[in-house]
Amino acid sequence: MNDIELAHKIDSAVGKNYEQAFEARSLYQGSEIHFVRKALEALVFNALDEYQLPTSSNLHDNIQVMQSSKLFSDEITSLCHEIRILCNQSLHFSPMQAATNEKEHIAAFDQFETLLCVYFLSIGGQLANYKKSPLDSCDLQKAIQQIYIEENLTSPQLASVAYYWYEKHHGDRNPITGEIDSLGNPFFLESAVALMKQYLTNNDDSLLKIYLCFLHEPALIDNHFDELYSIAESKIKEGEIEYLSNLSSASIFTRRNILQTANHYYAMYQEYKDEFTDILLLNFYNMFCGSNPLFQEVQPNIILAKEALLTAVNKESSQALQFYATALFKGTIFKQDFKKSYDVLGQLELQDPALAKETKSVLQKQFQQGNITNISNKSHSPILSSNTIGRNEPCTCGSGKKYKKCCAI
Secondary structure, eight states, X not given: OOHHHHHHHHHHHTOHHHHHHTGGGGGOOSOHHHHHHHHHHHHHHHHHHHTTOOOOSOHHHHHHHHHHHTSSOHHHHHHHHHHXXXXXXXXXXXXXXXXXXXXXXXXXXXXXXXXXXXXXXXTTOOGGGTTSSOOOHHHHHHHHHHHHHXXXXXXXXXXXXXXXXXXXXXXXXXXXXXXEEEOOOHHHHHHHHHHHHTTGGGOOHXXXXXXXXXXXXXXXXXXXXXXXXXXXXXXXXXXXXXXXXXXHHHHHHHTOSHHHHHHHHHHHHHHHXXXXXXXXXXXXXXHHSSOOGGGTTSOOOHHHHHHHHHHHHHTTOHHHHXXXXXXXXXXXXXXXXXXXXXXXXXXXXXXOHHHHHHHHHHHXXXXXXXXXXXXXXXXXXXXXXXXXOOTTSBOTTSSSSBGGGTTTO
């Protein structure tokens, strides 16, 4: 009889009480390490039962009872803990550390995902809440704490699992309007937040930025807004202007602290405008151009809005070219100039043909519907079509004239 068969025989011999006590462990299937772990659980359980000591469904806690009872030598309890740790590391993380392909990485993380379910059930959680919201944050913290103690994991491992859960279960929203497309899985997103918090003590900025991404999730941002805003605000006060984007996205998504966010942008722009990225420049433009309804409570500053947009255009930002072409076409903060608008769209087409085509189509449609008026001194508007227009065909601007006598001039 080999070791695996022996372990399985010990496991089976424990009987029905063991099966009930460790029902959650049935989620593990098939590996040699699994049988070693189960054999250790059976050994500890039987040892405690023999001396009528209290037992639980948690192997770590049972070994601690053995240790505190003084009925077992320190060598035995230490060995039990060592085997427990080795089994747990092998079950959940050795594939990740020595993986040869992506499938093995995913398998390791998915095993850990199952482990969270195990602990959630072990503290009385309901399986119905395993994949939906709302969850009791206290219960979730208990489950995370059980993992942290029982598995003896390192901080990088925790961070890796947290990021995997975020990637697998995150929601989606429109980055411009902030409208939610999908909510994601709140259980694992909250779990990712709880795990990542274990690792934030190192004050690593790269991890902090990932953590803020977690808090931006559609399923989480309302509950975590104050924490998110406070972290970003403290970083901005230290002169780290890249965190401005966290403030603006949080404000747009929740419609909260709009004016406060604009004030931060204004103060930082005055001092650090040469360090503003394309995104920060466009955010500043949107806040102070006076035409974005999301920022209607913000006092417009047309001069600085123009300056920010043109700076982003000079950086050859595709989105800046789109905003510039739109502003020229509508005549908002720039003098209405259809020809220049289409020249800018021509530049955009070289960088992003799909975005140029979409922008042109939207502008044309809005003009034809009367949502954009011709406030320039020109007698017509050069509404261009993505298709070639014959010189004798009706002009697409709706004037009723032939194209050769209208927009082709």
